[in-house]
Amino acid sequence: MAEAAARRWPERALGAGVILFALAAVEAAVRAKWVNPALIPAPTDVAARVAQIVGSGEVLAPLGTTLYLLFAAYFAASALAIATGLLMGRFPAFYNLLEPLVEVLRPLPKPALLPPLILFLGLGDAMKLTIIGLGVFFPVLINTVQGVRGVDRVLVDTGHTFRCGRAALLLRIVLPAAMPLILAGMRVALGLGLILVVIAEMLSGTGGIGYLIIDMQRSFRVQHMYAWIVILAVLGYALNFVFLKLEQRVIHWALARPD
Amino acid sequence: MAACLELAGISKSFSAGAAAETRALADITLDVADGEFLAVVGPSGCGKSTLLQIAAALIAPSAGEVRFRGERVTAPPEGMVYLFQQYSKSLFAWRTVIDNVAFAVEHRPGMTRRAAREHSRRFLGMVGLSEFGERYPWQLSGGMQQRVAIARALAAEPRVLLMDEPFSAVDALTRLELHGLILELWTAQGFTAVLVTHDVDEAVFLADRVAVLSARPATVVRTLATGLPRPRDNLATREDPRFLALRHDLLSMLLKRPHG
Numbered sequence: 001m002a003e004a005a006a007r008r009w010p011e012r013a014l015g016a017g018v019i020l021f022a023l024a025a026v027e028a029a030v031r032a033k034w035v036n037p038a039l040i041p042a043p044t045d046v047a048a049r050v051a052q053i054v055g056s057g058e059v060l061a062p063l064g065t066t067l068y069l070l071f072a073a074y075f076a077a078s079a080l081a082i083a084t085g086l087l088m089g090r091f092p093a094f095y096n097l098l099e100p101l102v103e104v105l106r107p108l109p110k111p112a113l114l115p116p117l118i119l120f121l122g123l124g125d126a127m128k129l130t131i132i133g134l135g136v137f138f139p140v141l142i143n144t145v146q147g148v149r150g151v152d153r154v155l156v157d158t159g160h161t162f163r164c165g166r167a168a169l170l171l172r173i174v175l176p177a178a179m180p181l182i183l184a185g186m187r188v189a190l191g192l193g194l195i196l197v198v199i200a201e202m203l204s205g206t207g208g209i210g211y212l213i214i215d216m217q218r219s220f221r222v223q224h225m226y227a228w229i230v231i232l233a234v235l236g237y238a239l240n241f242v243f244l245k246l247e248q249r250v251i252h253w254a255l256a257r258p259d
Numbered sequence: 260m261a262a263c264l265e266l267a268g269i270s271k272s273f274s275a276g277a278a279a280e281t282r283a284l285a286d287i288t289l290d291v292a293d294g295e296f297l298a299v300v301g302p303s304g305c306g307k308s309t310l311l312q313i314a315a316a317l318i319a320p321s322a323g324e325v326r327f328r329g330e331r332v333t334a335p336p337e338g339m340v341y342l343f344q345q346y347s348k349s350l351f352a353w354r355t356v357i358d359n360v361a362f363a364v365e366h367r368p369g370m371t372r373r374a375a376r377e378h379s380r381r382f383l384g385m386v387g388l389s390e391f392g393e394r395y396p397w398q399l400s401g402g403m404q405q406r407v408a409i410a411r412a413l414a415a416e417p418r419v420l421l422m423d424e425p426f427s428a429v430d431a432l433t434r435l436e437l438h439g440l441i442l443e444l445w446t447a448q449g450f451t452a453v454l455v456t457h458d459v460d461e462a463v464f465l466a467d468r469v470a471v472l473s474a475r476p477a478t479v480v481r482t483l484a485t486g487l488p489r490p491r492d493n494l495a496t497r498e499d500p501r502f503l504a505l506r507h508d509l510l511s512m513l514l515k516r517p518h519g
Contacts, residue, residue, distance in 0.1 A: 154348040157317050161341040162415060164366040172362075176353045253353045257397045 041223045049227035059231060065208040066235075069125065070197045073132035078186055081140035086170055088141075089148025089178070102141065110135045110192075111199055123204040128197065135196040136189040143185025147178030180254040183247050190243055194236055209235070263293040263451045264314065264339075264419055268323035270476075271309055282476035283309050286323070289470055289479060291419070296445060296452040298462035301472030302513060307455040308344070308423050310477070314453065315341040315421050327419070338418040342425050346408040350396040356407050357383060357392035363414035382414040383407075385444060402433035406440070413444060419451045426461065435493050438464060442491060459509045463502055464491060471512055480512060 023043045029035050030042040053059050087094045114131055121127040151174050159169040201210030209232050216225035248255060271284040283306035291297050301307045312318045314325055316332045316339075325332040327339060335341075340363075343349040350359050360379035364370055383389055386406040396404050405425060412420055422441075426434045442465060445452050456462050462469045463485055470482040485505055487496060496502055 152348045154343050154345050155351070157312075157341070158343065158349045160317055160335050161315060161339075162363050162366065162411075163335055163337060164362075168366055173351070176351070179353070251353070253395055253397070256395075257352060 038220070038222060041226060045223055046226045046230060049223045050230050053224075053227055053231065062207065062209050062212050062228075063231070063235070066197055066201065066210065069128050069132060069200070069208065070193050073129045073197075074136050074190065074193045076129075077133035077136040078140050078189065081137045081185075082144050082175075082182060085141045085144025085182075086148055086174065086178075089145045089151075090170065090174065095145070102138070106138045106142065110196060114200070114203060118203070123206060128200040128204060131200050132193050132196045135192040139189045139192065140182065140185045143181045143188075144178060147181030148174055150181070151177045180251050183251060187240070187243055187247070190239055191236070194239065198232065261293055262290040262326075263295075263328060264291040264453070265326040266290075266310070266314060266323070267326065269310065269313055269320045269325070270322040271306065271313060271318075272321045284313075284320075285476035285478050287472075287477065287479055288323075289482070291451055291453055293418075294449055294451055296454070296465060296467045298454045298456060298466035298469045299472060300456055300459055300462045300469060300509065300513065301477060302474050303457050305472050305474050305477040307457075307472060307477070310472075311341070311421050311423050311453065311455045315339060317341060338416075340412045340415045340417040340420055342408060342412045342420060342422045344424040344427060346405040346425070346428070347396070347401070349408055350404060350411075352395065352397055354395075355392065356388065356394050356396060356399070359396060359407055360411045360414050363411045379410070379414050382410040385413065385447075386410045386440065400433075402429045402437065405429060405437060409437075409441070409444070413448060413450075416448075417450055419453065420445075422452065422454045424456055425454075427456070427458070434461075439493060441465065442489075446490070459506055459513065460497070463487070463505045463509065464493075464496060469505075469509060471509060483508070 026035075026040065027043050030037055030040060084098070088098055089095070110131060113134065114127075117127050117130055121130060155173055155177055156169065159173045164172065197208070198210035198213070201208035202214045205211055205215070209228055213225055213228045213232070216222070216228060266287055266289045269284055269287040270282070272280040272282045274280045287310060289297075289299075299307055299310065309318070313320045316325065316335045319333075327336050330336075332339075351362065354362070357376055357379055360383055361372070361375035364378055365372060365375040380389070380392070383392055386409055388403060388406055388410065391399060391403065391407075396407055399407065405428075409425070425441075426437050429437065438461065441452075452465075454462065454465060466485055468482055468484050471480045472478070473480050483505070485501075487499065487501055487505075
């Protein structure tokens, strides 16, 4: 592992170099007044703005709002999707009952549901949690169903021959065996959840990072707008990073296995 | 000796969609005495594994019934364990070796995880893997994985151990080692053993009695007692003229050649 990383580092350094080069080019273009600084501020100015927002603690309230909405909807919808997926994957009756409905709802781009949701739920947290939850639910459900249906019959029969009950079979054999696919679905869902929380906040106009990005644009505070976009990008990167670390802990056995 | 496991008139047909049913097993009757080692041999694809899965109540027969200690079996009974051919699929990759073995008993009422582990150490020791309890199954060789599966099966303290070609996926030398191990454990633990195999040498070497199945739909062509002395030895027993004669008889039956 360490050896492979050591062999990769010159390429990684080159990749980072591309980012730095692009930023330097933009910086030079702004300083030389080739572009309108009202549209594109200098990266160093944006960086200074990010430092100020973070340093002053101004970042905390919007970040807290966005993370609360994202996590509340993400964990509730994931739990519901895993429970539903276990039932659909294990019991053909459930599968036949729900599969057509899932297939109709799944391909629909979830932002299309925002207008009707706003009619029913208004612009508050209920609407935001619902749209994020809907976005998270389907990828987790689809992967759970696929994971559960793919559990080898030998594993299930092993549970039977040792006389473990239905609940133990589901929780101690089927769930862990399906976990690699469930987590893959949850990773996709985390990205979708972040997209949806930003869109919902932009529409509702009541707070959070998404709201600030659009609010700063409307009030011509372009540096602030870019600063919040940068903060959102870092948040997205950090969420994915933490997810991968947790995944590594939960299914280390599947990642380390040779086959 | 009293029959421990009785297969009475077992038939099994599989329906393949709208197509005609295929008959896998046709009216198979076999009794296994308490403490006996029975081997079932037959050509590949004859339904030996299906028969064993019916005996374990993992699948239901189309006709006939299974009785275990005189009682009709409809669900996997306490005291009977099935050992799978595909040990690597049967072991839980997310559990350590000791926790794999502990699975055998952790569903018993009042059993704690810690007590299940304590119970399991003894059985892991019996298969010579005491040192490997904290490893994961996929970190072990094929032969060691099958030892873990054997330890797990025995940890349930079965009266009957049903073995589905358990030695067919390991290399030839490992197979001989596992033969020795299973006989040792069978002698020490005194369970009843039913082994399904396509390996005639294996059947004769291990068993008290060998049942020969025909091709599909399978019926019992013959059962014969091996009568070889115990303890059996990997070298001496396999060179015994009686071993060779039995092997000859069984192979000629399976290959459908006249006796030479």
